[in-house]
Amino acid sequence: MIEKLHRIHDITDILVTLNPSFINIYLTNTDWQELDMLVILLELIYLVTNFLFSSSYPTLENLHEKKLDKYWDKLKTTFNEAVILDPNNKLMLFDNEKKETSYDYFHKKYGVFINHDDILKEYLDLPEEINILDYWKTKSKNSQ
Numbered sequence: 001m002i003e004k005l006h007r008i009h010d011i012t013d014i015l016v017t018l019n020p021s022f023i024n025i026y027l028t029n030t031d032w033q034e035l036d037m038l039v040i041l042l043e044l045i046y047l048v049t050n051f052l053f054s055s056s057y058p059t060l061e062n063l064h065e066k067k068l069d070k071y072w073d074k075l076k077t078t079f080n081e082a083v084i085l086d087p088n089n090k091l092m093l094f095d096n097e098k099k100e101t102s103y104d105y106f107h108k109k110y111g112v113f114i115n116h117d118d119i120l121k122e123y124l125d126l127p128e129e130i131n132i133l134d135y136w137k138t139k140s141k142n143s144q
Helices: 002-007 009-018 020-024 029-053 060-085 096-114 116-125 132-143
Strands: none
Touching: 002 009, 002 029, 009 020, 060 096, 096 116
């Protein structure tokens, strides 16, 4: 606020000249000089504070960011799995390269479970409008 007042000094002079009733509440020349010195002092304090206490010390935000970066690859993989297994999304949110990578990933990670008749491919090829629970119930009854 002091800096703003300092910047509008010329405008306030004009305002007081046009409205002499403000002269009693207006700053004197000495007040303006003190204000100028105060602005300079506060700018220096601001610069020194930023220099001394900026990013040289880890902040809570930096610590969280580092921890998130550390686990992001694991989380990203888990999120991709969740999206693929969500019947509303499957692979439609991925580009072709990512689709193939995700499909290969599933085969590597869960190969023991999905290699039989390639159940993953069957699931991914199902149309969106099908009721997935009814489909798997029917499929499990047929395989018994």
